[in-house]
Amino acid sequence: MSDFDLTEFLPYQLAAAAARVSRAFAERYRDDFGISIPEWRVLVHLAHSGSVSVREIHARVEMDKSKVSRAAQRLTDAGYVEKRPHAEDRRLIDLRLTPAGQALVARLLPIAAQFQEELIASLGADHAALRRALGRIMETK
Amino acid sequence: MSDFDLTEFLPYQLAAAAARVSRAFAERYRDDFGISIPEWRVLVHLAHSGSVSVREIHARVEMDKSKVSRAAQRLTDAGYVEKRPHAEDRRLIDLRLTPAGQALVARLLPIAAQFQEELIASLGADHAALRRALGRIMETK
DNA sequence: CTTGACTCGTTGCATTCGCAACAATACATC
DNA sequence: GATGTATTGTTGCGAATGCAACGAGTCAAG
Numbered sequence: 383m384s385d386f387d388l389t390e391f392l393p394y395q396l397a398a399a400a401a402r403v404s405r406a407f408a409e410r411y412r413d414d415f416g417i418s419i420p421e422w423r424v425l426v427h428l429a430h431s432g433s434v435s436v437r438e439i440h441a442r443v444e445m446d447k448s449k450v451s452r453a454a455q456r457l458t459d460a461g462y463v464e465k466r467p468h469a470e471d472r473r474l475i476d477l478r479l480t481p482a483g484q485a486l487v488a489r490l491l492p493i494a495a496q497f498q499e500e501l502i503a504s505l506g507a508d509h510a511a512l513r514r515a516l517g518r519i520m521e522t523k
Numbered sequence: 524m525s526d527f528d529l530t531e532f533l534p535y536q537l538a539a540a541a542a543r544v545s546r547a548f549a550e551r552y553r554d555d556f557g558i559s560i561p562e563w564r565v566l567v568h569l570a571h572s573g574s575v576s577v578r579e580i581h582a583r584v585e586m587d588k589s590k591v592s593r594a595a596q597r598l599t600d601a602g603y604v605e606k607r608p609h610a611e612d613r614r615l616i617d618l619r620l621t622p623a624g625q626a627l628v629a630r631l632l633p634i635a636a637q638f639q640e641e642l643i644a645s646l647g648a649d650h651a652a653l654r655r656a657l658g659r660i661m662e663t664k
Numbered sequence: 665c666t667t668g669a670c671t672c673g674t675t676g677c678a679t680t681c682g683c684a685a686c687a688a689t690a691c692a693t694c
Numbered sequence: 695g696a697t698g699t700a701t702t703g704t705t706g707c708g709a710a711t712g713c714a715a716c717g718a719g720t721c722a723a724g
Contacts, residue, residue: 384570386632388584392639392654393544394564398585399660400541403534418680423535429525436703443529444539446682451703473689473702491527498533504663511652513533519540522645559710577673587712592673614672614719671720680711690701 407497414493415486420445420453422490425462425479429487433476435468462486548638555634556627557601561586561594563631566603566620570628574617576609603627 388394404419411417417425427439439450454477457463462483468474479487502509529535545560552558558566568580580591595618598604603624609615620628643650 383573384567384628384632386567386635387571388564388567391567391635392642393548394585395654395657395661396537396541397545397560399657400537401585402660404538407534419538420680423529426525426527426529426532430528432524437701443535444542447703448682448705449680451705452680455704471690471702475703487525491525494527494532501533501660504659505656506659508652508656508659511649512656513536515646515649515653516536516540518645518647518649519543519642520536561710578671588673589675589712590710592675593710596674612672612720616673665724667722667724669721669723672718673716674718675714675716677714678712681709683708684706686703686705688702688704690699692697692699694695694697 403501407494410493410497411490415490417486417490418453418456420449421457424450424453424457424477425483425487425490426494428463428477428479429484429491433466433478435474435476437474439477457483544642548635551634551638552631556631558627558631559594559597561590562598565591565594565598565618566624566628566631567635569604569618569620570625570632574607574619576615576617578615580618598624 408419411419411422423443423445424439427443428434431438431442436447436450436454439445439454440447443450445453454463454465458465462480464478464480464483466476466478468476505512549560552560552563564584564586565580568584569575572579572583577588577591577595580586580595581588584591586594595604595606599606603621605619605621605624607617607619609617646653
């Protein structure tokens with residue numbers, strides 16, 4: 383009967399909290415738009431960065447190459463994303479939003495912003511420290 | 524070219540940070556003990572709570588029933604966990620650590636404690652606020 | 665005692681995941 | 695220009711995941 387309590391273990395708390403938030407967030411998008419979280423990440427990154435390669439997304443966002451590739455393929459099949467060969471380096475592929483993709487993102491972003499605001503509101507004064515702590519974890523690599 | 528930056532989106536930061544921590548933590552256990560995170564959670568919960576049912580773990584820890592069941596099965600096959608029918612309610616199964624399981628946990632816990640301490644140390648003054656914030660997320664359900 | 669509603673743990677199934685190949689391309693060195 | 699090394703995106707594959715369905719067991723109402 384050890385005195386080690388899993389629910390007080392920080393890595394567990396982090397994983398559990400992240401899983402809950404992600405699940406709640408994913409529900410909104412799945413039900414209304416049929417979009418998964420990997421797809422959401424690709425869409426948003428394209429909206430933010432314009433024409434971009436798979437490798438670029440893989441490097442900036444926390445996603446495996448294959449995860450990016452498959453998400454991009456699903457989005458392409460759905461008509462939200464377009465693939466073009468890169469002009470100078472033919473190993474690269476330029477991913478970019480189609481007009482339909484841009485319209486989709488325009489509808490997604492306000493929902494995401496509202497979701498985040500509700501989350502932040504529930505955190506109160508600890509919000510800033512949470513952001514700093516998460517940032518430091520990401521730095522530590 | 525929207526101004527929405529995914530890397531500043533709190534649900535993403537949370538998921539990314541949790542993924543990194545979990546991956547680093549899982550590596551230590553996989554390489555040295557061949558234990559996955561679901562298995563680690565079951566082991567620790569058994570060490571903490573003694574004889575316990577699958578449902579109990581499912582309720583306390585953030586894990587699907589089937590995830591608990593399969594982790595418990597792997598641990599049983601490995602000789603770390605023993606299954607006994609519950610005396611009063613035969614739908615329930617009492618999971619408990621074998622001596623080998625207890626010995627394993629005794630080796631795992633110091634590593635976990637050290638891992639957590641390193642993590643906490645890297646967070647500095649924001650540690651307490653992080654714990655509060657994560658706790659509030661879990662409360663909000 | 666029987667019936668029906670509920671609970672527990674397991675399993676089937678489709679999906680997703682990470683990791684390691686792989687072919688195609690780029691580039692530096694000779 | 696030929697050759698060897700490195701990089702990019704895709705795919706194959708085994709393992710893990712979540713969800714629903716299932717059989718077995720419990721319990722209360724009649």
